[in-house]
Amino acid sequence: MRKLLFIMALMLPMGTVLAQVGYVGQHKYDGEHKNEIAGYAMGGHNVVAGGFGGLELSYKHHFDKHWHVGGDAQAQFGKQLYSVDVQGGFAFSLGWSDFFIDGKAMYNSYSRWNAKETIGNLSVTWEMPYFWLRLGESYIHYKVGDFGYTEPLTLTFGFGANLRPRWNAWNVGLFFRNYDDFYYENWNINWGLNFYAPLVNNLKLFGEFNIRPAGSMSQLATRYETSGKLGIKYVW
Amino acid sequence: MMKKIILFTVHCSLFTLITLLMSCEKVSPIGVLVSNTAVEDRVKMSYMYYQDHKADTKWHNVDGKDEYTFLVGADSHLTTDGGRMREMLQNALDHDDLMITHLGDIADTKPEYYILLDDIIDEYRWKYAKKYYEEIYIGYTDDPSEKADPESYLYVDSLYGAAYTIDKVPYPFYPVVGNHDITHNGWALWSSIFHSSFYDVYVVVSNDEPITLDHFIFLDSASGTLGQKQVELIEEGVLDGHDYEKNGYLVRHTFVFGHTNIFRPSSLEFASTFPREESFFLLNQFKEWDARMVFFGHVHKWDYQQDGMTEYITLDSMCEANNPEPGDYLLRVHVKKDGTVTWEKVHMNYKKP
Numbered sequence: 001m002r003k004l005l006f007i008m009a010l011m012l013p014m015g016t017v018l019a020q021v022g023y024v025g026q027h028k029y030d031g032e033h034k035n036e037i038a039g040y041a042m043g044g045h046n047v048v049a050g051g052f053g054g055l056e057l058s059y060k061h062h063f064d065k066h067w068h069v070g071g072d073a074q075a076q077f078g079k080q081l082y083s084v085d086v087q088g089g090f091a092f093s094l095g096w097s098d099f100f101i102d103g104k105a106m107y108n109s110y111s112r113w114n115a116k117e118t119i120g121n122l123s124v125t126w127e128m129p130y131f132w133l134r135l136g137e138s139y140i141h142y143k144v145g146d147f148g149y150t151e152p153l154t155l156t157f158g159f160g161a162n163l164r165p166r167w168n169a170w171n172v173g174l175f176f177r178n179y180d181d182f183y184y185e186n187w188n189i190n191w192g193l194n195f196y197a198p199l200v201n202n203l204k205l206f207g208e209f210n211i212r213p214a215g216s217m218s219q220l221a222t223r224y225e226t227s228g229k230l231g232i233k234y235v236w
Numbered sequence: 237m238m239k240k241i242i243l244f245t246v247h248c249s250l251f252t253l254i255t256l257l258m259s260c261e262k263v264s265p266i267g268v269l270v271s272n273t274a275v276e277d278r279v280k281m282s283y284m285y286y287q288d289h290k291a292d293t294k295w296h297n298v299d300g301k302d303e304y305t306f307l308v309g310a311d312s313h314l315t316t317d318g319g320r321m322r323e324m325l326q327n328a329l330d331h332d333d334l335m336i337t338h339l340g341d342i343a344d345t346k347p348e349y350y351i352l353l354d355d356i357i358d359e360y361r362w363k364y365a366k367k368y369y370e371e372i373y374i375g376y377t378d379d380p381s382e383k384a385d386p387e388s389y390l391y392v393d394s395l396y397g398a399a400y401t402i403d404k405v406p407y408p409f410y411p412v413v414g415n416h417d418i419t420h421n422g423w424a425l426w427s428s429i430f431h432s433s434f435y436d437v438y439v440v441v442s443n444d445e446p447i448t449l450d451h452f453i454f455l456d457s458a459s460g461t462l463g464q465k466q467v468e469l470i471e472e473g474v475l476d477g478h479d480y481e482k483n484g485y486l487v488r489h490t491f492v493f494g495h496t497n498i499f500r501p502s503s504l505e506f507a508s509t510f511p512r513e514e515s516f517f518l519l520n521q522f523k524e525w526d527a528r529m530v531f532f533g534h535v536h537k538w539d540y541q542q543d544g545m546t547e548y549i550t551l552d553s554m555c556e557a558n559n560p561e562p563g564d565y566l567l568r569v570h571v572k573k574d575g576t577v578t579w580e581k582v583h584m585n586y587k588k589p
Contacts, residue, residue, distance in 0.1 A: 147519065214511050215461070
């Protein structure tokens, strides 16, 4: 409990707490709890949409120490964005490293701009005690009205560092990536801080603060979106 | 105790970093290190200029002509060699193009490059004035040097009954601003020549009732985003042409010009495109504008997409440093009186000696 209070005290000056399911979701099966359910509330500001916010819900089931499946859904006002995805993956360990090979199929409806997006992603994540790296590719097809476009294969890149080893009961991390829970895109590297901390038995608090620039591969580099997430995860 | 001190120090550092970056619009590591003028400031400046000067020179009249043409080029990245820029402007002059449009990254950001660019534009403003306007000598002597000075003449546009000194001749060169145009003091240099990065231009194609217009829209996407102010202005309908439509005018074709590309020519093109929401916003907006053609640059590769009657064209770079060999780097659009729109690629021959 003292640890939790200490972590919360560290977070308070930031003004907001921060979240992302992927941060805790990639952790391997603990050998005891086969089911995970998580949800978060989000809010932020986007150049095009203005203020936005929403709710997200995730479920993951571990069949054994190697295989898992899951699904996520979210609804956001502001962007009028509604998303669902299904995913599955295979995990294995080598020494202190854990590897995750994950596939995801996702559908997004950006109702505000009459856009529907279908995405397939295949990624490999390498988790080390203090660092993680993700590489993959995304297939992205979208329609705006009746205009359909398939993007060339889009590289998935993510990198993160944790203050504590990844098996610690609490953690704070820094990340850089060109995707989020419900989008994959070209070389706009968003970045931020995330954390998780134990609440009570089988329940964790997690959060994220995220800055998403436009044009981060060149001199462009202008703030495009800031957002925060705060959620809880329950395992059984 | 030591652990807590380390944690506290790390936390304070992160907090400081976030505070700094939240107060700043440059949010990538490169953006923090390389200064530029933020899109919000550029759009506010441009919109003020646009409001004050919209009526000045932003109209062209082609009533009675069977067709008009305009020339499009992109990413000239002019440095010390003005060969390709001169070739573009000369080509437009030789083919009587109604206007020349440029899709950004016109010069790399050094004052001397902009001085060269300004000199080239002045040179072709004079050639344009001599070709299309009546030249009236207003000098005081027969001194050959005074007679050779463009400032010794008035240039009379008989169509509009207007007379200009050379610096006021409305040379129809319409650029958008690109990311290389805004680094360091780039915006100060760019705006001193071109003034506005967010504006529109009309072409009167028929004076018969209803008066028919073609509409040319120029957007500021140099920062990889339009920014909040520009999005608001677009959503308010500043560029919609509705004021003219309310007065009985008919907007026939809309052509849109921007720097940052929406479409990537291949998987290996890592040049930043718009974030997803902004791509969708723009594509939806192009539909609302019923855009006939939309032009982008930035990625230095050719790309073509079509959505019904809307054509999206991303142009390759016309810069001799990026494409040293001669090639089809320009585009000429032909707009017929009956509304037919066709285009052709235009070859550039200039090669750096």
